[in-house]
Amino acid sequence: MSEGSGESKPRFKRILLKLSGEAFQGKKEFGIDIDYLKELSTYLKRIHELHVEMGIVVGGGNFWRGRDATSLGMEQATADYIGMTGTIMNALALQASLESIHSQVRVLSAIQVQQLAESYIRRRAIRHIEKGRIVIFAGGTGSPFFSTDTCAALRAAEINADVVLKATNVDCIYSEDPKINQHAIRYKELDYTELLTKNLKVIDATAVSLCREKKLPMIVFSIKDPENLVKVLFDVNLGTSVKEKQ
Numbered sequence: 001m002s003e004g005s006g007e008s009k010p011r012f013k014r015i016l017l018k019l020s021g022e023a024f025q026g027k028k029e030f031g032i033d034i035d036y037l038k039e040l041s042t043y044l045k046r047i048h049e050l051h052v053e054m055g056i057v058v059g060g061g062n063f064w065r066g067r068d069a070t071s072l073g074m075e076q077a078t079a080d081y082i083g084m085t086g087t088i089m090n091a092l093a094l095q096a097s098l099e100s101i102h103s104q105v106r107v108l109s110a111i112q113v114q115q116l117a118e119s120y121i122r123r124r125a126i127r128h129i130e131k132g133r134i135v136i137f138a139g140g141t142g143s144p145f146f147s148t149d150t151c152a153a154l155r156a157a158e159i160n161a162d163v164v165l166k167a168t169n170v171d172c173i174y175s176e177d178p179k180i181n182q183h184a185i186r187y188k189e190l191d192y193t194e195l196l197t198k199n200l201k202v203i204d205a206t207a208v209s210l211c212r213e214k215k216l217p218m219i220v221f222s223i224k225d226p227e228n229l230v231k232v233l234f235d236v237n238l239g240t241s242v243k244e245k246q
Contacts, residue, residue: 015047015053015163018152018167023223024058056137057137058090095107104133105136149206169222173240189240208242219232
């Protein structure tokens with residue numbers, strides 16, 4: 001039987017997983033925790049072994065925070081491009097980690113780094129996925145002013161994913177930061193419009209709007225326990241679901 005729900009197979013056939021840069025830090029304050037990355041990779045391989053097709057969008061916040069640079073006077077476009085290079089470093093590290101445990105992986109970058117990764121082409125990405133490869137999307141959207149959350153929503157729509165899975169440091173979406181307000185409301189399910197009108201900033205508003213337009217469900221869940229990467233494929237009670245309410 002499957003992970004924790006009594007179902008015999010995953011509830012999604014093709015997923016888009018969003019991994020923040022912080023997910024690569026593990027217990028470190030900066031950069032990449034190689035040991036944690038290896039653990040993360042074992043669960044990603046388990047997903048693949050369940051015959052779930054997978055694209056992964058990675059952030060770069062473990063190396064660079066554009067908003068910190070802009071607060072010191074740097075032009076936002078420049079700060080965002082620097083952040084894109086951080087996502088490429090994470091993508092290559094994840095690729096190497098997955099390949100070390102015999103997973104087939106391709107990195108596709110929205111900005112050209114031909115010595116390191118293939119250039120992003122939608123049809124190429126879909127073909128890799130259809131051939132049973134894990135595809136890691138680097139370089140964000142390739143344009144400044146858009147978050148990697150928005151990139152995740154965009155790539156999910158482009159590859160016809162069933163869901164966007166956003167792995168974060170919190171177990172679900174709350175009305176407020178639960179570390180500040182212990183009485184914050186925990187949401188099990190939200191409509192896209194509710195998420196926007198309540199100004200719950202766990203997901204970028206542009207990403208939510210795109211998912212709403214495409215009727216693409218999202219699930220926000222915690223990656224503090226890496227096993228949740230597999231559990232979320234089976235357990236409907238894990239995290240917060242964002243979708244169009246019936």
